[in-house]
Every structure is written in structure tokens, then in C-alpha cells.
Amino acid sequence: MDRVAMVVGARGVIGGNLISHLEREGGWRVIGLSRRGGADAGAVQHIAVDLLDPEDTVSKLSTLTDVTHVFYAAYQDRPTWAGLVPPNLAMLTNVVDAIEPAAPRLEHISLMQGYKVYGAHLGPFATPAKEDDPPHMPPEFNVDQQQFLERRQEGASWSWSALRPSVVAGVGLGNPMNLAMVIAVYASISKELGVPLRFPGKPGAYTSLIEMTDADLLAKATTWAATNPESRNQAYNITNGDIYRWSTMWPKIAAFFDLDTAPPLPMSLSEIMADKSDLWDSMVERHGLLPTPYGDVSSWQFGDFVFGWDYDVIADTSKSRRAGFHEYVETEAMFLRIFQDLRDRRIIP
Template structure:
């Protein structure tokens, strides 16, 4: 066992799946960083609670991690505006690298998790398919600043970097603000409980737009590949499931999984209509013997509204990763079914 991963942001959708994947591999040990810490798995996974916005605490908590060989940075702090995202998200990455580089003498790689904000996808219609060498847009954009920091810091160093650019990530990690699949599952479960059909709640044009998603398990595999394949060093890669879909075809199938009829789309804000639904959630838990998850843990309504508001095509070209050597594929429809099945197994939904 000669590789030690430091997963920064180990409790989110991406981090949770990355920790699980790394710990399943025979030649890795894993150290997870997060604000809340976690439950250690002796000999495989160790969790460390740290405030990454505090450089002193970051240095103190990372001071003894001399064995780290690979840093996987997947942390994120949300803020109300795009400009406000820059300072905290850049600071956390800088604090981690400043703390780990002097102590981890065998450091080989720093992996950065990005997204389609690099292409301006969050601002409105953007060029599709987006490619890694597309020209940048006017700042602010913290993903770009983070990558520029790594590129500058890596000059003359023995370690390399990589940047992964997934679409919206599908996976199970409760308490995460960017979890579309869990939001759909809870929305569908409540629709069934209330005896109403499942309606697509987004903008009318969003129902017909061409989209793609990224499975969290596939993303974990791609992240480790990019961090260890010599041909992938010092590059960025779009990582997607490999297929495209439109909600107008997929949405009725998701409704059928829950045994629901699908009525015509009706634009509404899930953030608003779910504001009074916590009592209903508690009633459903009691009636159906569900796990005692708080409504806040399964609430990702602003993010769901954001995604369902994309009334423009939203996809990238992921062929670069395939050309360099990553060939995994996930069927997006099956990804949703697998996530729903996992939520049902955990008794999060009925």
C-alpha cells in the first residue's frame, strides 16, 4: 500500500463516493477532510475535522500528514452570488496546498474538482458541446482561479495536477446542497403521498433541452485515473456518463418508477412549494417507517430549481478523456433507478 489519498471535502456527494472508491482499492489508504469529520474505518479510512477557511487550523490539522501522496480537492462553499464564491473557495484550496506541501515530501499529484461554470454554463446558453480548450469568459469564476493557482504553484515541482469537469453529479449523500437525484426522489414521493401526478416543474423550454449528467461512481473512477495516469498529467478533462437525454423522454420513465402518472409540465418553484412540507415529511416517515432524516437533509430545492431552469442545451465533449485512456460509461436512466433503489434500501423514501 504505497498511495495515501487526502480527500478534501469528504462528506459531499462527490467526496463520499471518492472515499468509497479509493478505500475499495488494494493499494490506497484514505484520509478525509471535512468540517464535520466522520467515522474512521481502521486501516483504510481516517477522518479529520478541519475549518479550511482558517489557515492556522488547516496547518495544525494537516501538520502530521507526511504520508500523503495524492490530494483530491472536492470541497465547496456556497455563497449568494458568483462573485462571493471566489474568495472562500480559492482560499480553501490555497490553505490546503500551503499546509500539505511542506510536510508531504512524497506528494505526487493534486486533483481539482471543477464543473461547467468554467464554460459559463451557469450564466445562460453556452457553446455546446463545451470543450476543455474553449476560451474563458469574463470573471468572476472561482474554478478558473483555482486552476490558475495550481498551474502557477506546480511550476518546477515534482507533483502534477489534474482538473475534472463533471456535469451535474448523481449520487446519494444527504445534507448536500447540490443533490438533484435526491430532490427528485423526495418530490416524487410527496406527489405520490398527496395523490397528485408528477409534473416537471422547470421552465417550459427546459423540458425539451438536451442534457447530460455524471454518475458519482464514474466520476470517482475518472478522478483516480487522472491522478495516476502519466498521460493525464497537468490537464483538464470533461467527465460525463457518455449519453444525452431530454427530460421530455426521461421524466415519464422516472414517474413510472414511482408508480406515478405524469401530467403536463407546470412551471413552479420547488423552493416555494416545499417551504411548508416538513410536517408532511414527518408524517410520511411515521406512516411508512422511514429513517429519521431531517427535512433539511433531503432538501436541495434551490439547486433543483436551478437545474430545471436550464432551457438551453447543457452538455460537453468528453472525448478527450477517452482519447487519453478513460473509457467508463454509465446509462443515465439506470443511474437514476440505482439511486432511487439505494434511497429505498436506506429507508429514506418508501
């Protein structure tokens, strides 16, 4: 195996699916970094590391002399936009400071970003967003991270790439940004209580255009950009390739769970679902589900965030297609596949 991948943020939905893809693709030895670590298996080695601690990062990474590709997908959540900058920039800086002198064969550093680069989190933004759109007023850690890599890469033998997915969907527990899990648990609890599946977001969000990014598709795009010589030092929007409105997708989701729909009712999931822990525990026991703490199965705050977008959230992906990436995933099929996977794994009833 000539290629050695270091996946930073290995326990998240993006990092976990990337590791699975690298295993399927073959030809990679994989080192996964996370705060909790994990069990080694096959060509995958896990290392527990505190990336906010420069000394611990150097200690754990200094022996990884064979690393050729760094896939950075780590994230630290904070309650404010400004608060996100210091920890997330520090983690990336610590990783590069530790691995660059240790790994002489380093070829590429891949950075995971998102539509915050375009100001999607602030309000209605220019759509479809393009990779060369003008910047917006900071703070924004995604921008700071890319600028750090751009400066650091000058004169270096390695290159970088930046992937900008929309909302990422996949199977992963304990992740703060996993909309598929939010919907699956919300629907399961709705069914348990005998109530119809109501869209809980803002009225405008129900009819605005939105798109998703399948975690497996994103993994393919990430490795493509990291190994395609023409993608050196480039950023790419990566999405499934189709767009939709919740007004048409919501009834299809309800049908999967054998639920009726009812008119949307704006509500805070963070508030309305806060008292459902005991109900979830009883569902786990009654349906023979995988014992999973209620706090790990869903992030209601993230659901409120996405369902609050009462404006179009779409980006132009023609740059990646022109460069040679042509993968496509139908979003409706993606949702149903993820929901079925969650059932098969006994995470939801």
C-alpha cells in the same frame, strides 16, 4: 500501501463516493477532511477541520507527512457568483499551503470543477463544450482555483488534474448539489399527496439536451486522471456518455415511483416545497424511514437551478477517451439504481 489519498470534502456526494471507490480499488490509505469529521473505519481516517482557517488547516494537516495524492472536492456555497470566489479559493490555497511542505512524497493534486468553467451557469453557452474553449468574463472560482494550481505547480515535483463533470448524481445526504435526491423527495411527496409528477422547470428545459455524471463513474475518472502519467496538468470533461431530454426521462422516473405524469408546470421548488417539513416528518414516521431532517434530504434551490436550464447543457468527452478513460453509465439506469438505493436505505418510502 504506497498511496495515501487525502480527500478534501469527504462528506459530500462526490467526496463520499470517491472514498468508497478508493476502498474498493484497494492499495490506498485514505484521509477524509470535512468540517464535521466522521468515524474512522478500516483504511479510512476522518479529520474535522475548518479549511477557511489557515491556522487550523496547518495544525490538522502538518502531521500528514505520507500523503501522496490530494483529491479536492470541497465547496462553500454563497448567494452570488462573486461571493463564491473568496471562500473557495481560500480553502484550496490553505490546503496546498499546509500539505505541500508537510508531505514530501506528494505526487498529485486533483481539482473538482464543473461546467461553470464554460459559463453554463450564465446562459446558453457553446456546446458541446471543450476543455480548450476560450474563457468567459469572471468571476468564476473554478477558473481561479485552476489558475492557482497552475502557478503553484511551476517547478514543483507534483502535478495537477481538473475534472469537469456535468450534474453529479449519487446517494448523499445534506449536500447542496444532489439532483437525484431532489427528484426522489419531490416524487415521494407528490405520491404522498396523490398528485401526478409534473416537471417543475422552465418549458425550454423540458426539451433541451442535458447529461449527467454518475458519482461512481466520476470517482473512477478522478483516480484514473490522478494516476495516469499522461494526464499530468490536464483538464477533462467527465460524463456518463449519453445525453437525454427531460421530456423522455421524466415519464420513466414517474414510472419508478408508480406515478402518473401531467403536463409540465413551471414553479419554484424553493417556494412550493418550503411548507412540506411537517408532511415529511409524518412520512418518516408512517413509512418507518431513517429519521432525517427535511433540510438535509433535498436542496430545492439546486433543483430550481438545474430545471431552469432552457438550453442545451452538454460537453465533449472525447479528450478523456483519447487519453484512455472509456467508462460509461446509462443515465436512465443510474437514476433508477440511485432511487432504489435510497429506498433500500429507508431514506425514501
